[in-house]
Amino acid sequence: MNEKQELQVREKKELKEESTHEGPHFTPDVDIFETETALVLIADIPGATNDGIELDVKDSVLTLRAKVNPMETRWKTAYAEYDVGHYAREFRLGHVIDQNRISAQVRDGVLTLTLPKVERALPRKISVTME
Amino acid sequence: MPRARWWWGADPLEMLNEMRRVHEDLRQTSREFAGAGVYPAVNIYDDGESYMIRAEVPGIDKNKLEITTKGSEVTIRGERTCATPEGAAFHRRERGMGVFHRVVSLPDDVEGNKVAASYRNGVLEVMCPRAIASMPRKVTIS
Numbered sequence: 105m106n107e108k109q110e111l112q113v114r115e116k117k118e119l120k121e122e123s124t125h126e127g128p129h130f131t132p133d134v135d136i137f138e139t140e141t142a143l144v145l146i147a148d149i150p151g152a153t154n155d156g157i158e159l160d161v162k163d164s165v166l167t168l169r170a171k172v173n174p175m176e177t178r179w180k181t182a183y184a185e186y187d188v189g190h191y192a193r194e195f196r197l198g199h200v201i202d203q204n205r206i207s208a209q210v211r212d213g214v215l216t217l218t219l220p221k222v223e224r225a226l227p228r229k230i231s232v233t234m235e
Numbered sequence: 236m237p238r239a240r241w242w243w244g245a246d247p248l249e250m251l252n253e254m255r256r257v258h259e260d261l262r263q264t265s266r267e268f269a270g271a272g273v274y275p276a277v278n279i280y281d282d283g284e285s286y287m288i289r290a291e292v293p294g295i296d297k298n299k300l301e302i303t304t305k306g307s308e309v310t311i312r313g314e315r316t317c318a319t320p321e322g323a324a325f326h327r328r329e330r331g332m333g334v335f336h337r338v339v340s341l342p343d344d345v346e347g348n349k350v351a352a353s354y355r356n357g358v359l360e361v362m363c364p365r366a367i368a369s370m371p372r373k374v375t376i377s
């Protein structure tokens with residue numbers, strides 16, 4: 105077997121244009137893949153709690169926001185390699201998504217969104233009758 | 236001072252380049268020293284009683300996360316994997332997967348045998364209490 109790949113550090117990407125929301129916001133890393141029945145979006149949102157996640161679909165734009173609670177104030181930073189902040193990202197959805205059946209679950213800081221495809225109209229046979 | 240004279244006589248651009256090179260070297264050394272660039276990125280916090288190493292490591296099976304201590308050195312090892320259904324066609328793949336291994340050196344006053352760790356919401360927190368002797372203590376005046 106091949107030697108396992110080593111995981112690399114990637115700097116968190118901060119959203120610069122966010123001005124209406126308090127605190128720094130970061131763009132979460134995502135995987136998006138398509139199966140036969142659905143589009144699946146997986147986002148890394150470490151530190152976000154279930155109730156701090158906000159999902160909104162409007163005009164085919166999916167907005168993901170996740171709040172991260174700040175550290176307790178008794179902790180003083182002694183050394184820092186990354187910044188802690190909320191998450192925000194927008195995705196444009198294709199019209200094949202059944203927006204009413206989108207489901208989401210979060211586990212260990214990973215959000216999995218399942219976006220089912222609209223069931224296409226079944227092929228219909230049209231019979232031709234002779235007069 | 237012949238050495239100083241040599242410097243001043245040198246091409247100013249050459250000098251600038253040399254300075255930049257020294258600066259780069261220093262930066263590189265300090266980065267290596269700190270261990271930055273090795274997954275996971277860590278922050279270290281201090282509340283006077285304990286140090287806390289905090290790392291954002293989402294989506295890791297707790298059984299694949301291993302924390303060991305040796306003196307005041309804390310080692311974090313693990314693997315991040317992701318199961319994708321067969322036949323999945325990727326549109327975007329930004330989340331990195333693989334194994335990781337990081338050693339964090341803390342000041343000597345950490346009690347290695349009292350280190351405790353928790354993993355919640357994809358965040359690993361390693362609590363490293365300071366030895367009692369090095370904690371601030373109020374001295375009563377008689």
